Amino acid sequence: MGSQIGVTGLAVMGQNLARNIARHGFPVAVHNRSESRTKQLIEHHGDEGDFTPAYSLEEFVAALDRPRRIIIMVKAGAPVDAVIKDLLPLLDAGDIIIDGGNSHYEDTRRRVAELAEHDIHFVGAGISGGEEGALHGPSIMPGGPREAYDPVEPVLTAIAAQVDGTPCCAYIGPDGAGHYVKMAHNGIEYADMQLIAEAYDLLTHAAGLSAPEIARVFEQWNEGDLESFLIEITAKVLAHTDDTTGEPLVDVILDEAEQKGTGRWTAQSALELGVPVTAITEAVFARALSARKDERTKASKILPGPPAGQAGGDFVDAVRDALYASKVVAYAQGFEQIRAASNEYGWDVQPGTLATIWRGGCIIRARFLNRIKDAYDRDPELSNLLLDDYFRDAVAGAQDAWRKVVRTAIELGVPTPAFSSALAYYDGFRRERGPASLIQGLRDLFGAHTYRRTDREGVFHTLWSEDGREVSAD
Numbered sequence: 001m002g003s004q005i006g007v008t009g010l011a012v013m014g015q016n017l018a019r020n021i022a023r024h025g026f027p028v029a030v031h032n033r034s035e036s037r038t039k040q041l042i043e044h045h046g047d048e049g050d051f052t053p054a055y056s057l058e059e060f061v062a063a064l065d066r067p068r069r070i071i072i073m074v075k076a077g078a079p080v081d082a083v084i085k086d087l088l089p090l091l092d093a094g095d096i097i098i099d100g101g102n103s104h105y106e107d108t109r110r111r112v113a114e115l116a117e118h119d120i121h122f123v124g125a126g127i128s129g130g131e132e133g134a135l136h137g138p139s140i141m142p143g144g145p146r147e148a149y150d151p152v153e154p155v156l157t158a159i160a161a162q163v164d165g166t167p168c169c170a171y172i173g174p175d176g177a178g179h180y181v182k183m184a185h186n187g188i189e190y191a192d193m194q195l196i197a198e199a200y201d202l203l204t205h206a207a208g209l210s211a212p213e214i215a216r217v218f219e220q221w222n223e224g225d226l227e228s229f230l231i232e233i234t235a236k237v238l239a240h241t242d243d244t245t246g247e248p249l250v251d252v253i254l255d256e257a258e259q260k261g262t263g264r265w266t267a268q269s270a271l272e273l274g275v276p277v278t279a280i281t282e283a284v285f286a287r288a289l290s291a292r293k294d295e296r297t298k299a300s301k302i303l304p305g306p307p308a309g310q311a312g313g314d315f316v317d318a319v320r321d322a323l324y325a326s327k328v329v330a331y332a333q334g335f336e337q338i339r340a341a342s343n344e345y346g347w348d349v350q351p352g353t354l355a356t357i358w359r360g361g362c363i364i365r366a367r368f369l370n371r372i373k374d375a376y377d378r379d380p381e382l383s384n385l386l387l388d389d390y391f392r393d394a395v396a397g398a399q400d401a402w403r404k405v406v407r408t409a410i411e412l413g414v415p416t417p418a419f420s421s422a423l424a425y426y427d428g429f430r431r432e433r434g435p436a437s438l439i440q441g442l443r444d445l446f447g448a449h450t451y452r453r454t455d456r457e458g459v460f461h462t463l464w465s466e467d468g469r470e471v472s473a474d
């Protein structure tokens with residue numbers, strides 16, 4: 001008997017995923033382009049399960065039971081195509097390739113279609129949870145042809161994180177659906193982290209707290225509705241003391257955020273779909289601004305702002321409420337984007353399923369996801385999370401504090417792009433009538449772009465440069 005599944009690409013993610021598979025009792029063949037990683041895996045962890053090391057792709061493919069199930073865990077982009085190209089002549093019809101990396105969903109759509117021509121099934125599976133998750137139980141978002149997923153389901157559900165006995169792995173939809181939702185998950189993660197960073201900034205510069213004091217605030221927040229992995233690790237990072245200086249580590253880390261691209265992809269897709277995903281997009285821009293350290297340093301000596309000051313009242317609690325309300329908006333936007341993409345591509349993604357499999361394993365795992373799952377259980381067709389009774393009441397209850405925090409931030413000159421844009425979205429969304437009538441008027445005047453009216457059907461144009469008469473433009 002051969003191996004039930006194979007993993008090629010044994011850097012941190014592939015190696016830990018292979019160990020997770022082996023620890024769950026599945027015989028696994030392992031391969032990496034450079035032999036050293038394979039040797040290291042066997043040397044250090046070979047006793048954890050039934051591994052078959054392979055030092056060439058031929059050996060690797062020969063070690064697998066049919067239909068062959070091969071997980072690729074290499075760098076996203078061209079390396080995935082290179083591995084597929086090398087594998088293809090060695091495979092037979094009905095074999096299954098699973099790409100577990102952070103591939104762009106458009107690449108996955110292309111690969112599903114190209115491989116289908118060779119009768120090879122392709123599953124694009126988003127895997128979240130970093131190296132720890134890969135080893136101990138990630139959240140897995142598989143997409144592709146259903147018949148390709150079914151044979152790998154027992155392995156993927158076994159190695160995934162489990163919450164209340166439910167695996168954090170479920171079929172998402174055809175072609176690029178899995179990688180799309182993984183991308184959106186990462187986008188939401190960007191928004192979550194930006195909101196946390198803004199809260200930290202406010203607690204530092206408006207409430208005058210030190211990093212260890214803020215760590216304790218986050219620890220307390222982690223006992224309430226904000227309970228989540230990111231809040232928990234925020235407390236850990238803020239409480240950590242630097243070995244060399246004795247200062248809080250966060251105070252000596254360079255304030256330039258890097259990015260690998262999934263947040264930008266999410267924002268790009270949102271723009272293409274025309275979905276207002278302000279929190280994620282602001283988070284991407286905030287990272288871009290943070291990266292301009294030299295310019296900011298120069299500007300800090302030139303551009304004036306308001307004098308420093310201290311916020312009054314229960315400001316710490318107000319920041320907590322503002323964070324929660326903004327987070328609701330960020331998730332409402334993220335889920336709306338996934339729905340829009342699902343409609344655009346015909347994926348039939350179930351938002352309730354996402355809320356279920358994101359409760360464990362992944363970076364955005366949170367108590368909050370149970371609330372989202374409950375909302376979609378109540379109404380699977382819910383068009384926007386803000387319209388669910390629970391979230392409507394939660395945001396309504398937080399909004400005074402939210403407005404106070406944004407007001408204070410503006411007065412003190414503390415930038416809160418995600419808090420503020422989430423509030424602007426909320427106010428824009430809850431308005432029946434907004435100012436876009438003027439935009440339409442302007443467009444009609446300078447470009448004869450026409451407008452519709454509130455009181456009559458049809459399309460109209462005003463003869464602005466003639467006698468100002470309105471004419472039908474139907």
Ligand code: NDP
Pocket residue numbers: 009010011012013014032033034037073074075076078079082083100101102103127128129130131
């Ligand atoms: P890397 O993204 O650092 O990629 C390194 C691996 O890719 C090595 O095994 C390397 O082989 C292989 N590789 C690169 N180019 C080629 C090629 N042309 N042909 C064959 N193999 C190639 O590894 P990670 O483990 O960090 O991530 C794997 C995937 O998982 C990525 O898509 C990543 O975005 C995603 N991911 C990563 C997470 C993380 O926390 N790191 C979290 C979630 C997803 P060699 O050893 O021979 O150089």
